[in-house]
Amino acid sequence: MKASVSRLGREQARELLVRLDSALGSTRGKAAREAIVKMLNSAVQSYTWVGIYAVEGKDLVLDAWSGPAATEHTRIAIGKGICGFAAKAGKTEIVSDVSKDPRYLQCFLSTKSEIVVPIFNQGSVVGEIDIDGDGLDAFSSLDREFLEAVARKAASHWSS
Ligand code: SME
Numbered sequence: 001m002k003a004s005v006s007r008l009g010r011e012q013a014r015e016l017l018v019r020l021d022s023a024l025g026s027t028r029g030k031a032a033r034e035a036i037v038k039m040l041n042s043a044v045q046s047y048t049w050v051g052i053y054a055v056e057g058k059d060l061v062l063d064a065w066s067g068p069a070a071t072e073h074t075r076i077a078i079g080k081g082i083c084g085f086a087a088k089a090g091k092t093e094i095v096s097d098v099s100k101d102p103r104y105l106q107c108f109l110s111t112k113s114e115i116v117v118p119i120f121n122q123g124s125v126v127g128e129i130d131i132d133g134d135g136l137d138a139f140s141s142l143d144r145e146f147l148e149a150v151a152r153k154a155a156s157h158w159s160s
Pocket of ligand 1: 051071073076080081082083084103104105106107114130132
């Protein structure tokens with residue numbers, strides 16, 4: 001029997017936002033982003049791989065990640081892939097089945113769904129949270145709401 005992977009719950013989301021605040025404290029910059037990806041990846045079972053990309057000119061550059069393996073996509077042009085699309089549009093993207101999305105850039109064979117949430121600073125996209133899930137349809141509107149709140153925290157701890 002295959003154990004089912006549990007998705008984010010509403011109570012868990014609330015609790016994680018509080019935990020994140022105390023874990024971040026006065027930590028800023030890359031150290032804060034490292035703390036965020038580690039906490040998300042370890043606390044939410046459906047978040048198989050968690051990364052934060054930072055905008056650098058016309059590209060997104062991988063800044064911090066946590067998961068079972070490194071990705072080859074450490075630099076993605078804005079506009080390319082689901083990551084680049086979300087950065088260009090300045091909107092959260094949820095893809096419930098990556099095999100059906102022609103924009104998808106593959107990182108891991110096991111990935112079935114993905115969510116990308118932009119991080120804004122004074123109205124501009126400065127980075128994004130990218131999460132890969134091994135299950136189909138792993139992300140709901142609760143994940144969107146939660147991760148948009150996490151992105152606001154990442155923004156307020158952005159520069160070192
Ligand atoms: N799948 C992403 C690329 C980044 S990896 O998921 C880590 C995309 O389509 O942009």
